[in-house]
Amino acid sequence: MPGTAPPPAPAGSALRAGELFQVLRDGRARTRAELAEITGLARSTIATRIDALMSCGLIGPAGEALSSGGRPPSRFAFSASSRVVVAVDVGATHVLIALTDLGGRVLDESRAAIEVSVGPVAVLDLVVEQARNLLTRAGRDPRELAGIGIGLPGPVEHSTGRPANPPIMPGWDGFDVPAYVQRAFGRGKELDVLVDNDVNIMALGERAGFWPVEENLLFIKVATGIGAGIVGRGLLQRGADGTAGDIGHVRLARGEGVLCRCGNVGCLEALASGPAVAAALAAAGVPAETGDDVLELVRRGSLEAVQAVRQAGRDIGEVLATCVNLLNPSVIVIGGGLSAAGEYLLAGVREMVYQRSLPLATARLRIVQSMAGDRAGVLGASRMIIDHVLSPDRIGALLADVA
Amino acid sequence: MPGTAPPPAPAGSALRAGELFQVLRDGRARTRAELAEITGLARSTIATRIDALMSCGLIGPAGEALSSGGRPPSRFAFSASSRVVVAVDVGATHVLIALTDLGGRVLDESRAAIEVSVGPVAVLDLVVEQARNLLTRAGRDPRELAGIGIGLPGPVEHSTGRPANPPIMPGWDGFDVPAYVQRAFGRGKELDVLVDNDVNIMALGERAGFWPVEENLLFIKVATGIGAGIVGRGLLQRGADGTAGDIGHVRLARGEGVLCRCGNVGCLEALASGPAVAAALAAAGVPAETGDDVLELVRRGSLEAVQAVRQAGRDIGEVLATCVNLLNPSVIVIGGGLSAAGEYLLAGVREMVYQRSLPLATARLRIVQSMAGDRAGVLGASRMIIDHVLSPDRIGALLADVA
CATH class of the missing domain: 3.30.420.40 (ATPase, nucleotide binding domain)
Incomplete structure (x- = not known):
């Protein structure tokens, strides 16, 4: 049963590739032997999964550990910079858009004044334009985009990404925000676009950051x-x-x-x-x-x-x-x-x-x-995407496709 | 991201043995082919995991499906009766003890009048005695016991199973309930004993049942x-x-x-x-x-x-x-x-x-x-153990040991 800290992996447990990756998400570099000790997995299994995670670019080599004789063992660490996230905080009269890495670090951001009441098309077109600018300015290819997280100033049906009777957002009720943003990026459902209300997003951001x-x-x-x-x-x-x-x-x-x-x-x-x-x-x-x-x-x-x-x-x-x-x-x-x-x-x-x-x-x-102050929203929107795309299930599925 | 219903397994996902078992927990009998279709796992993987789950006794054969020619395919289903759970609801002036199967079905129960204020040793000795009687009456070996769930009428530190400043329970504060019950059964930490306060247990029981x-x-x-x-x-x-x-x-x-x-x-x-x-x-x-x-x-x-x-x-x-x-x-x-x-x-x-x-x-x-009425407590105590011992992680670990 979960307490306040993640439980240690039970000895002999069938830890999946996705879960091996969760161990590395703290950013610390570890050797294969250290990972075997932490997870209880066989050395041969660790080696296979390290290779798969490397080929996805999610982890990378991180120098060598001290050797007790012989060739020094390699270390591996999470490559937080391998993909980027677009994080959007739509307020009543402005939007704040940030580009973050997979560790939630803000790489760049832009702010624009726009009334949410002008409706979803004008607001989301502006968001997509600014997001493209941020990607260009950072020299990142749109294919490196892991997902787009959006906070809106009203109730949202999170499972579909559609606003639900938002009082200050005329024209937004029931609008399919994810589909519109995916299309505007020339992409389909494979681009993760998640939407939630601003307070939920701020809670996530404050927690992730502090x-x-x-x-x-x-x-x-x-x-x-x-x-x-x-x-x-x-x-x-x-x-x-x-x-x-x-x-x-x-x-x-x-x-x-x-x-x-x-x-x-x-x-x-x-x-x-x-x-x-x-x-x-x-x-x-x-x-x-x-x-x-x-x-x-x-x-x-x-x-x-x-x-x-x-x-x-x-x-x-x-x-x-x-x-x-x-x-x-x-x-x-x-x-x-x-x-x-x-x-x-x-x-x-x-x-x-x-x-x-x-x-x-x-x-x-x-x-x-x-x-987090006025960055709570974008930090949370970024975290929402990161937690989704780096979840054990998603990484497990990704690696199954690689293998 | 989870909605109100469990998401369907993504095609090609690395579903573990523990998760294959979760599919079967609904009690429906299924063929290997049906399980392959639901989980997206390879037929060979399904076959291996079915064998492992059968050898643990957690699933069993459940007749044959209609054949489209050739030998009719076998069906498998969760064997809820393979183990039993002792579920205990300690009230201010009585204890209710139930024996359930792994589906939460009450097989037998007994009730006794005792004041919780007489202290943990007297109350828990009575609980263990009644639990042994229930096992004997049901003809079940104590080795078939999957765990013991206990609800207490006061605050409990769930992670340790110790009451925390309970107002109406003199002598119980900080008492190591799991260790005492494990010893009284002649067992160690491998026997799962989980404790929580009565209202939490009742919430679990009401939800599980209805x-x-x-x-x-x-x-x-x-x-x-x-x-x-x-x-x-x-x-x-x-x-x-x-x-x-x-x-x-x-x-x-x-x-x-x-x-x-x-x-x-x-x-x-x-x-x-x-x-x-x-x-x-x-x-x-x-x-x-x-x-x-x-x-x-x-x-x-x-x-x-x-x-x-x-x-x-x-x-x-x-x-x-x-x-x-x-x-x-x-x-x-x-x-x-x-x-x-x-x-x-x-x-x-x-x-x-x-x-x-x-x-x-x-x-x-x-x-x-x-x-659930006055059975809410025991239904919840049983559910607490079942959810723990049949969790994907636990089943995964169990099967890793079998393999």
Whole structure:
């Protein structure tokens, strides 16, 4: 049964080629003898699989180990630079596109202003154009492209890559994003294009970049909306219909009489999102319209703004206290635009979570600000593709075709 | 990436012996040719692996298929009766022990009254004695035992099988349950003994028995305490410290001034558990002390009791509304003692969940009463062992040793 760390390979287990490769994914160079020891596989099996992985370019020679006499044994390591990934974060008013290697390292990136509301064709044409430019600039052949990961600012049916009733994305509902992108690249289904909503992607990116060993992580985006991305047992938890993490419309007692854009009353989002905090300030006579206005006021030292942000943190913390009791994460990462208010927001969150959650569930809990910042989305989109194309099943299938 | 159903095996994939066996776990008899078609494996590979699985006794011949001329081809099927599992549900005042086959079918069971507070040695000695009796009565050799699954009424560190600060189990804290049971059976670590808390076990049992294709399920136990067992992407979600599902101490606005046994105020458990409902009735002049008293009053048609149970349902539903937004399960199963109040409790739960949760998250959500009833625990304890010993990795390792 899985614990927090991957279990050691049982002696004598039938470890597949795909799993041998997983051992090497950490980037360390190893000899055939070391790999035999780690995996319990026969030396002859290791040799065959090393050859197959070399012929795919997924691993390469990495110098020689010290010899105890005779010819020094060769070392092998994962060739993260052998393929590239296009990672796309589509926001409400911009797109960020990154080219990464198979280790998730960003090689280059480009940013463009475009309204998501202009529709999928214009947005995706721009994405594909920019992606081609990035490939050219990096001197990489499109055939070296391992896949394209895309985050969208609305609900997505992940299994098909189609947006599902996205509120701020007219024209996108049900649009076949993968098929369109594959065609625009002159490719078919063999080019992996995976799509998910932005909060899920950010959770993946934050975890991949900064919390790789945490199996239970909660990412909270606080911006125009409020949403959560859930990692449980190391996997993104999307729920039965892909709506998991939708905490913005949990009702709070403090919200009585406050109307939400969803039509209900007292939703978290109506109290603690960027525009909601701005509206509360404006009602108290402090001019503010957007989350950015709030951040600017905080930067200028406005006491009212600092207090309003802390209260937003408390409101979010009240909902997160229930999430902590329910999910027992080891890390909660607070991201999204309003998280730039830093400790003022975090202090409010921590206040309520540590007050309201069970001691056992908070003993080792860390509540931190996003470290990936506005790159969380592209890091996660890249990770989504990497985890897919380098999974044991996929590598196993690839090697079976080579053999 | 996994959707709600297992993906079909890709053509040409390197499917292991362990995975070939997973195909057969549904119990259907298949010919070598059918297995080759399903798995994409070569006929020669199929033949070798069938032989190995037969020699372990995990599959057996299952008659002959219709022939298109020549000798009719043999069929093979999973031999669920080849090994047995001891499944144990330890409650506060009783133990239920079942003997099941590898399909989770209950072959025999026994029940005994014992207080969990007498400590681990007395309880586990009784469990082992009853388990031996069940094996003898079924004419099964102890060597046919595939493993022992145990549910305990308190927090358990699942990776070690040790209870962790269990409130109602004096003497159990940190006790090495697996080692004790292995010794009592005259065995060592090769006998699989897995332990988890009762709510997790019940969630597994309910899913295995009645919702096997649902990947996202929430089981709620409403009894002396209130807790949840979470299945996400088909796996039990235990959280970072094993405390996931602890929803009994979420604070409700209605609970102001109501002291909980945890020391906090307004907890769900202090409002909606069996004893809490009884206390509310007693305070209103209707004599009741326990959850069972409440059930008896409901059965006798007490309007006050019916109303109190429905209000408990609303309180539980208020917390579950947040859980639904967060996790987007397709099924919520309400179990535990107070769930015997049936539709009265469910109506309150549904009222709040459908009012407070997002339409997208509740469109296909079912909220149902436990069907496994007081067998949910043993069914889940059995399933925990079966999923462990029949996992692709374990079968793969087993067959590597045979080969």
